[in-house]
Amino acid sequence: MVSAPVATVCGCTAPTAGGELAFYGFLVLNRDGEPGVSVIEQAAYAHLIGPMTYRPGQSWLLGTAAQAAQIRWLLDVALLGLLALALAGSLGAAGIFLEQAKALGPLASYRTDARFYRGIAFWNLALPLSVVGVAGALVAALLGRLLINLGKGGTMSLSVLVLGLAVVAASGAGVAIVCGRVAAGQAAAWRPRAD
Numbered sequence: 001m002v003s004a005p006v007a008t009v010c011g012c013t014a015p016t017a018g019g020e021l022a023f024y025g026f027l028v029l030n031r032d033g034e035p036g037v038s039v040i041e042q043a044a045y046a047h048l049i050g051p052m053t054y055r056p057g058q059s060w061l062l063g064t065a066a067q068a069a070q071i072r073w074l075l076d077v078a079l080l081g082l083l084a085l086a087l088a089g090s091l092g093a094a095g096i097f098l099e100q101a102k103a104l105g106p107l108a109s110y111r112t113d114a115r116f117y118r119g120i121a122f123w124n125l126a127l128p129l130s131v132v133g134v135a136g137a138l139v140a141a142l143l144g145r146l147l148i149n150l151g152k153g154g155t156m157s158l159s160v161l162v163l164g165l166a167v168v169a170a171s172g173a174g175v176a177i178v179c180g181r182v183a184a185g186q187a188a189a190w191r192p193r194a195d
């Protein structure tokens with residue numbers, strides 16, 4: 001039984017008699033622990049051309065860790081992109097709403113409460129942005145499932161989809177509250193003018 005690390009020493013490819021490249025490798029059982037690994041590496045560099053030394057399974061573990069880190073970075077960047085898109089959509093819709101909010105002035109003769117104007121803002125801003133968020137989450141789920149099926153593996157995070165939907169809905173609600181206040185202020189300041 002070997003309790004010390006096992007090291008694999010592989011030589012590079014070399015041409016065979018038929019002109020094809022062949023891969024030559026050696027499996028070395030190491031009973032000396034970590035000092036034995038450096039001795040094996042020294043022997044490999046002394047007698048082989050361009051050797052690669054590693055422990056069995058080492059490349060699988062390191063490759064998996066690197067891939068997991070890439071996925072975490074991808075999710076972070078995707079969430080930042082989603083936040084930027086939600087902010088851009090909310091601010092664009094708010095700009096259009098506030099440009100048209102002056103037209104709500106004549107309604108001030110009928111309704112003066114701010115709740116009425118907040119309702120108009122929610123109907124024109126929060127509701128459409130929430131519907132867009134739901135549609136975006138559904139499209140992301142469908143495309144994600146398609147890519148997972150095509151790649152024959154992987155997972156999709158439901159929490160990320162729900163978080164994205166919540167970000168879009170919250171940005172729409174926040175913009176609707178602010179725009180409702182501004183519209184109420186503009187309606188209260190409106191005075192009829194002669195044509």
